[in-house]
Amino acid sequence: MASQVNLAVGSLVWVEDPEVAWLDGDVLEVNGEDIKVLCTSGTTRSVMSEFSWERFCRIIFGSFVQKGISALVEVKSSNVYPKDPEFPPCGVDDMTKLAYLHEPGLLQNLKSRYDVNEIYTYTGSILIAVNPFRRLPHLYDNHMMQQYKGAALGELSPHPFAIANSAYRQMINESISQSILVSGESGAGKTESTKMLMRYLAHVGGRAGGKAATGERSVEQQVLESNPVLEAFGNAKTVRNNNSSRFGKFVEIQFDQSWRISGAAIRTYLLERSRVCQVSDPERNYHCFYMLCAAPTEDIEKYKLGNPRTFHYLNQSNCYELDGVDDSKEYLSTRKAMDVVGISTTEQDAIFRVVAAVLHLGNVEFAKGTEIDSSEPKDDKARFHLKMAAELFMCDEKALEDSMCTRVIVTRDETITKCLDPDSATLSRDALAKIQILFKHLLRRYRIVDKINNSIGQDPDSKNLIGVLDIYGFESFKTNRCLTGTLLLSSLVKDEISSSNFTCICWQHITYM
Numbered sequence: 001m002a003s004q005v006n007l008a009v010g011s012l013v014w015v016e017d018p019e020v021a022w023l024d025g026d027v028l029e030v031n032g033e034d035i036k037v038l039c040t041s042g043t044t045r046s047v048m049s050e051f052s053w054e055r056f057c058r059i060i061f062g063s064f065v066q067k068g069i070s071a072l073v074e075v076k077s078s079n080v081y082p083k084d085p086e087f088p089p090c091g092v093d094d095m096t097k098l099a100y101l102h103e104p105g106l107l108q109n110l111k112s113r114y115d116v117n118e119i120y121t122y123t124g125s126i127l128i129a130v131n132p133f134r135r136l137p138h139l140y141d142n143h144m145m146q147q148y149k150g151a152a153l154g155e156l157s158p159h160p161f162a163i164a165n166s167a168y169r170q171m172i173n174e175s176i177s178q179s180i181l182v183s184g185e186s187g188a189g190k191t192e193s194t195k196m197l198m199r200y201l202a203h204v205g206g207r208a209g210g211k212a213a214t215g216e217r218s219v220e221q222q223v224l225e226s227n228p229v230l231e232a233f234g235n236a237k238t239v240r241n242n243n244s245s246r247f248g249k250f251v252e253i254q255f256d257q258s259w260r261i262s263g264a265a266i267r268t269y270l271l272e273r274s275r276v277c278q279v280s281d282p283e284r285n286y287h288c289f290y291m292l293c294a295a296p297t298e299d300i301e302k303y304k305l306g307n308p309r310t311f312h313y314l315n316q317s318n319c320y321e322l323d324g325v326d327d328s329k330e331y332l333s334t335r336k337a338m339d340v341v342g343i344s345t346t347e348q349d350a351i352f353r354v355v356a357a358v359l360h361l362g363n364v365e366f367a368k369g370t371e372i373d374s375s376e377p378k379d380d381k382a383r384f385h386l387k388m389a390a391e392l393f394m395c396d397e398k399a400l401e402d403s404m405c406t407r408v409i410v411t412r413d414e415t416i417t418k419c420l421d422p423d424s425a426t427l428s429r430d431a432l433a434k435i436q437i438l439f440k441h442l443l444r445r446y447r448i449v450d451k452i453n454n455s456i457g458q459d460p461d462s463k464n465l466i467g468v469l470d471i472y473g474f475e476s477f478k479t480n481r482c483l484t485g486t487l488l489l490s491s492l493v494k495d496e497i498s499s500s501n502f503t504c505i506c507w508q509h510i511t512y513m
């Protein structure tokens with residue numbers, strides 16, 4: 001809701017617009033709650049108007065009204081936000097310097113800065129990054145890292161290096177581990193920002209024992225090298241990002257007593273399970289499925305795979321290929337990356353067997369069985385895929401069929417086996433596929449993440465660490481807005497209180513659900 005302001009003729013205000021989010025304009029008339037605003041551009045409709053916008057335009061502007069020309073709109077005063085007449089053309093580097101902290105004000109600031117190639121802006125100790133969608137190498141070179149070394153937060157332009165530097169300094173000064181949270185919508189640039197943070201920490205923390213000097217790979221390099229393995233099983237194409245991480249990642253950089261990097265670990269969580277069985281245009285399922293379908297012939301024969309268009313879990317979407325990506329090459333490089341992190345060929349085969357089995361499982365369709373409310377594989381095709389899935393899972397075919405077509409209920413006195421109808425059997429099949437592909441099985445049973453961590457090297461004696469949490473990107477703007485809003489607010493309030501001399505304020509911890 002807009003803040004309550006005293007509006008007078010001539011006041012500068014922001015009005016919400018369905019197409020361009022916010023339009024600025026001058027108040028022309030104030031009539032109690034109703035006001036008229038002359039907006040400088042856009043196609044804003046009168047919020048209060050009963051008659052159509054087209055008619056309204058004809059009345060006010062004759063036939064000349066079109067996008068880009070001033071428009072008069074009628075709105076309730078509670079629906080407009082004040083605009084700062086003294087807002088600097090290039091914006092401000094910290095949102096807390098703005099005269100008004102509301103959505104149009106924040107967006108105007110970000111846009112003004114983006115227009116002059118400033119993609120980073122502070123809000124107190126929070127850094128807001130706007131994805132530039134183009135490489136800006138000058139922002140991230142060694143010279144830049146050197147500049148931020150030792151500089152206090154806010155002394156230089158907003159930058160991820162400043163955040164990493166602040167975490168590093170705070171860890172040293174207070175001997176307390178630190179965390180950096182990276183959050184945003186899918187495609188916002190979280191993974192890129194995480195890489196910048198790690199690069200800086202590797203720069204200032206240089207690995208203990210001078211490994212970098214002896215030509216060994218830095219922690220940052222090793223963490224990045226493990227990416228292809230995690231991405232194969234946990235990344236997919238979404239509407240906004242061709243290589244979207246569909247799981248959360250916590251990268252832990254461990255430090256020794258001289259504050260040099262002594263190890264690192266990756267923890268993964270919250271894989272998006274539903275994608276395994278449900279995918280819609282123009283998205284794709286997890287990369288590993290398409291890679292395996294494009295594997296060399298001997299692997300394709302081994303796993304009885306073929307064209308991805310023939311598998312139900314993949315053909316719900318018409319998107320099979322990614323621009324500039326060759327899945328057959330990706331398959332080979334994933335295998336190579338698995339070698340590098342110490343996953344043996346036998347383990348790799350077992351992992352890809354599960355991936356192939358899940359594809360076959362998805363093609364097992366069910367029809368009504370002979371008993372009431374029972375089900376069975378629909379036809380020979382369904383039986384073939386069931387047989388293949390069982391072979392690849394290395395389990396008994398009948399047991400696999402029963403696990404989908406029946407439900408076992410265990411009571412105190414007896415065990416009851418209940419038949420499931422075709423719809424329920426299909427749901428069981430999908431649940432099984434999700435569990436199999438879920439990291440529980442692939443990443444835990446085959447300990448992919450453990451292997452990666454062993455290969456990077458962990459320091460069990462490390463007392464201090466800096467954790468970088470890359471929170472999973474949601475497509476729901478509302479959800480992210482809520483989460484980000486809560487974080488911004490709590491951080492600002494905390495900053496304010498800690499920088500003041502309030503001694504009488506009692507904090508009560510609230511757990512956010």
Ligand SMILES: Nc1ncnc2c1ncn2[C@@H]1O[C@H](COP(=O)(O)OP(=O)(O)OP(=O)(O)O)[C@@H](O)[C@H]1O
Nearest residue numbers: 133134135186187188189190191192241244245473
């Ligand atoms: N700082 C940056 N400089 C240049 N390009 C960037 C930057 N940040 C993001 N990009 C571009 O945007 C793309 C998407 O960014 P990224 O993969 O980091 O998003 P994400 O927030 O991790 O998305 P998801 O949650 O879907 O995994 C990158 O592949 C890159 O092309």
